Amino acid sequence: MRVVFASLDPGVPVFGGKGCSVHAQEVLRVLLGAGHDVHVVTTRPGGTPPPDLAAVTVHPVALPAATGRARREADLVEADGRLGRVVAGLLAGAPGALLYERYALFGCAAQESARRLGVPSVLEVNAPLPLEQREHRGLDDVAGADDRTRRALTAAGRVVAVSSAVAGWVRATAPAPDVLVVPNGVDTDRFVPRPRTPDGRLRVAFVGGFRPWHGVELLVEAVGALPGAGARGEVELLLVGDGPRRAAVLDRAAQLGVAVGAPGAVDPAAVPGLLAGADVAVAPYPVGARYFSPLKVAEYLAAGVATVAAAVGDLATTYRDGTELLLVPAGDPGALTAALHRLHASPGLRRDLAAAGRRAVCERGTWARVVDRSLAGLGAVAA
Numbered sequence: 001m002r003v004v005f006a007s008l009d010p011g012v013p014v015f016g017g018k019g020c021s022v023h024a025q026e027v028l029r030v031l032l033g034a035g036h037d038v039h040v041v042t043t044r045p046g047g048t049p050p051p052d053l054a055a056v057t058v059h060p061v062a063l064p065a066a067t068g069r070a071r072r073e074a075d076l077v078e079a080d081g082r083l084g085r086v087v088a089g090l091l092a093g094a095p096g097a098l099l100y101e102r103y104a105l106f107g108c109a110a111q112e113s114a115r116r117l118g119v120p121s122v123l124e125v126n127a128p129l130p131l132e133q134r135e136h137r138g139l140d141d142v143a144g145a146d147d148r149t150r151r152a153l154t155a156a157g158r159v160v161a162v163s164s165a166v167a168g169w170v171r172a173t174a175p176a177p178d179v180l181v182v183p184n185g186v187d188t189d190r191f192v193p194r195p196r197t198p199d200g201r202l203r204v205a206f207v208g209g210f211r212p213w214h215g216v217e218l219l220v221e222a223v224g225a226l227p228g229a230g231a232r233g234e235v236e237l238l239l240v241g242d243g244p245r246r247a248a249v250l251d252r253a254a255q256l257g258v259a260v261g262a263p264g265a266v267d268p269a270a271v272p273g274l275l276a277g278a279d280v281a282v283a284p285y286p287v288g289a290r291y292f293s294p295l296k297v298a299e300y301l302a303a304g305v306a307t308v309a310a311a312v313g314d315l316a317t318t319y320r321d322g323t324e325l326l327l328v329p330a331g332d333p334g335a336l337t338a339a340l341h342r343l344h345a346s347p348g349l350r351r352d353l354a355a356a357g358r359r360a361v362c363e364r365g366t367w368a369r370v371v372d373r374s375l376a377g378l379g380a381v382a383a
Contacts, residue, residue: 001379002037002094006087008080009104010063013046015053019208019295020126021046022268024102026187027124028053030371037094041086041110043079059086070140076106077144084109091119098122098378101156105129108148111155120378123156127291128169136212150174160374162293163313169291183318185370186298188362190269193304193354194276202228202235202344205278205305207271207296210243215284215310215331220249222284222336224256228344233259235344240274241265275303279350280343285310287331298365301325301357306350308339324360325353 005014005028012020029052031038038056043063049056063079066072087110091097099114099121101107114121130146133139153159153174160180161167167179196203204223208214216239228234237258239249242265253260266274275281281300285292292313300307301324309315310330321327326343328335343350 001096001098002039002090003031003098003100004087004090004110005031005038005040005042006083006099006101006110007040007042007044007104008061008076008083008107008110009102010044010076012042012102012104013044014040014042014058015049016044016046017265017268020102022295023126023184025050025053026185026367027100027371028056029187030368031100032056033368039090041083041090043083059090061086069138073106073139073141073144076104077148080107080109080148083107084113088113088117091117096379098375100124100375101152102126103129103149103152105133105145106148108152108155111152114157115155121155121157122160122374122378123152123158124160124162124374125153125166125170126162126293127166128173131169146173158374158378163291165290165313166293180374181314182370182373183293183314183365184295184298185365185367186295186302186361188302188358188366191272191275191299191302193358194272195304195351195354196277196279198279198347200234202226202340203238203277203279204235204340205238205240205275205281205300206284207240207275207281207299208283209241210239210246210249212245213286213289214243215286215289216249217245217252218284218286218331218333218336219282220253220256220258221333222340224253224258225333225337226341226344229256229258235259235340236261238262238274238278240271271299272303275300275305278303278305280340281305281307282336282340283307283309284336285312285330289313289330297325298361301361301365304354304358306343306353307357308336308343310336318365319357319360323353324356 041059061083103125158178237260239262289312307325311327
């Protein structure tokens with residue numbers, strides 16, 4: 001079949017290195033692997049597709065680099081019309097087709113085109129974007145954003161939400177006919193266990209953006225409170241990523257005397273190798289991060305690293321606390337310190353969590369399983 005993957009969001013470089021980029025590329029890999037004719041329609045390709053995605057046909061949609069929030073929002077609406085027309089042409093020109101769209105602020109034309117043509121469609125919703133935009137970046141046309149969101153949700157043949165909190169927001173926003181909760185997955189062939197030889201030091205890893213909603217500051221405070229941190233040098237932090245709070249986080253770690261390795265932003269292909277040097281990997285989140293389905297947690301588990309995570313989204317029902325990972329309350333550095341201290345003192349517990357976590361994602365959390373569940377019943381499109 002012809003599968004059209006659409007993304008209006010200029011913040012999602014489809015072939016870039018962000019977490020959202022990884023998500024998009026993994027979905028495309030599964031679709032290509034299933035033998036489909038895959039097209040990407042996007043305002044931001046983000047670079048050249050990697051070699052294993054070279055068969056994807058990319059259709060860039062122009063989006064001017066406007067200044068001023070109101071102008072940018074108006075440009076998104078206009079770009080959505082252009083994107084919808086490209087999508088309609090691709091769907092109408094194939095005997096069997098499907099639309100898979102990543103929900104974007106002000107985007108509705110692609111879903112409405114698929115509905116008019118009678119083509120099956122999926123709308124993947126990763127976050128309540130109008131709420132996030134208002135809180136973190138500002139939103140002028142609130143009514144327009146809400147209206148176009150309702151139109152997209154109503155037109156979609158199926159809405160796939162990454163967490164039950166996102167699904168709840170979807171149901172409260174529009175009478176979506178079919179909402180399915182499917183947490184994010186991982187490529188268990190790319191992330192594989194590479195246990196390191198213990199040397200008495202605890203190496204703690206974090207992968208992600210230095211942004212307020214990722215809570216990396218909480219991790220630095222938690223590690224700084226460990227008995228082995230500071231002058232004794234028994235604990236070392238590996239902070240992989242970049243963002244506006246990076247300098248402040250590294251300054252605070254220096255104040256606490258915590259040893260830190262901070263390579264900055266890296267190509268996603270380098271992340272498995274970096275995790276191979278870790279004893280523990282952490283996904284700290286502040287209070288209020290309930291919408292997330294953290295990619296990093298699945299990747300940590302697949303890499304065979306004992307994982308500590310804030311209990312955000314559906315992590316408490318997706319994985320077994322105490323067996324497959326350790327969960328702590330969001331925004332609680334003291335609880336995070338206690339969990340890390342427990343793992344530092346027990347190499348055996350680290351090994352058991354690492355093995356069970358790896359089994360969990362292999363059995364329940366691969367990207368192939370994610371796409372299968374998302375597309376089930378929509379024709380011969382599943383992996």
